Amino acid sequence: MRNALLIYPEFSAFGFWNYKDVAKLVGAKCPAAPLGMITLGALLPKEWDIKLLDMNAAELHDSDIDWADLVFIGGMLPQQINFLKLIDRVHSRGKKVVAGGPDPTSQPKIYEKADYLVMGEAEDTIIPFLEALKKGVERGTFPPPRNKPDITRSPVPKFDLLNFKDYLTVGIQFTRGCPFNCEFCDIIELYGRIPRTKTAEQILAELDALYRAGYRGSVEFVDDNFIGNKKKVKEILIAVREWSESHNYPFYFGTEASINLADDEELLKLMQDVDFRYVFIGIESVDDNVLKSTQKKQNVNREICDDLHKIYHYGMFVSGGFIIGFDDETSEMARLIEKTVTDGKICIAMVGLLYALPNTQLTRRLIREKRFFDNSSQLDVNDITIDQSTSGLNFITKRPRNEIINDFIYILKKIYSQKSYFDRCLKLAKALNVKRKSKPSFTGNLKNIIAFFRLINKLGLKPPTCYYFWRNIFIVLSTNPSALVEECNLMAMFIHFRKQTEFIIELMTAKQKSSSVKNSVS
Ligand code: SF4
Secondary structure (H helix, E strand, O other), rough: OOOEEEEEEOOOOOOOOOHHHHHHHOOOOOOEOOOOHHHHHHHHHOEEEEEEEEEEOOOHHHHHHHOOOEEEEEEEEOHHHHHHHHHHHHOOOOOOOEEEEEEHHHHHHHHHOOEEEEOOOHHHHHHHHHHHOOOOOOOEEEEOOOOOOHHHHHOOOOOHHHHHHEEEEEEEEOEEEOOOOOOOHHHHHHHHOEEEOOOOOHHHHHHHHHHHOOOOEEEOOOOOOOOHHHHHHHHHHHHHHHHHHHOOOEEEEEEEEOHHHHHHHHHHHHHHHHHHEEEEEEEEEEOHHHHHOOOHHOOOOOHHHHHHHHHHHHOOOOEEEOOOEOOOOOOHHHHHHHHHHHHOEEEEEEEEEEEOOOOOOHHHHHHHHEEOOOOOOOOOOOOOOOOOOOOOEEEOOOOHHHHHHHHHHHHHHHHOOOOHHHHHHHHHHHHOOOOOOOOOOOOHHHHHHHHHHHHHHHHHOOOHHHHHHHHHHHHHHHHHHHHHHHHHHHHHHHHHHHHHHHHHHHHHHHHHHHHHHHHHHH
């Protein structure tokens, strides 16, 4: 019998997606459950005793490490610094570390101090690792095989490791990989360009497992691109529609997709039928020349705002990703991004500085052009790192660096000003054609009422947010009351974005000052 402790390192409190303050409104501790870790849990030998410690939701005690025979740590680039600190902490208790996940796969050298490095997707590499462990191998690296694993063999994640109350949403995965070829993307390097999909039976088994475990509410398809294989996704949605109907719609959904979602009304209708409520779309740039040069061809020649409105018509709001710092962009970019965010009614706009991720086409090109900062693959432990966007521009830029950072600050100031944010929320609520299927239970309703009072306390009592807050509530109630829940949810997100934006602007301004001091000294 072995005791395995699975640890998920903490994200920065100022990370874009780490809206803990919003989660607290409904009594949760953080936004999303660590799906990768509970999938790993399901792949480990059944006879092992497994515990999950998500450091975003709970504190790690030395006694937890002492309990374990082996400690598994998994994570992504924004968790790198905490991941590396954790390896040291586990070693200091005399225990061995198995490291895995996207960042150790992309940058194995950085994780050399882990005892075992299990790269790639766990479905494949866990098998040789477990065999080696059985033979008493003390250290080792287990690289991914040439061919990506067939995810129809992926087990139902071990949902019983989660304390559902800690999370706003629980993830499941239908597909890995994306057919597109964006130059800056690491998804296609890690998971390939041929989308691999699970079967309808697998998805229903995962929903069944969640349902039997008593979970209700938000389920997110954490796919790289949910619609990478449109034929398969429609089959899945038809199966989920039947399942949801027969289970009285216990879940509603969200996901990530490419903009061509807007081209397929059959798909949009199917998503609405199963109660999809939000989708994240990478818009990246609003200049066709930039999109072409960064190989984001699926976004070229589109009327982005029209596409977004089509999706709103099917009841889903869109969170949009934007990147600044591309080679071919002009000084007009900041104004164009701000205009698209405003006209497109994108409340949640994730704007970041371009970061050349490890093993991407972009990084390879920048290395060829001798523009890549060699030491940038490791996040600086002494720097205040939030995520790759704020540590971005890890290369020699074509536009003056300060101009790009000024544009970044300009966009953030504009789109996350109170007026702009609450105006977008209001306009979006008017455009959303909400047809809600999943209804909260009695306790769910009670939780929502308590959350609403907490929200009033945060936004509805003090100027200037109180004016916008009550204005939006009354107008939405009188014009499109079915969108009131979305309106409240999106207004609640302002609590996080206000804090995050202020912090980033301060950080960027300080970075600019220190670089100009360095320049003037040199
Ligand atoms: S559409 Fe998204 S996931 Fe697909 S290649 Fe482009 S950035 Fe990557």
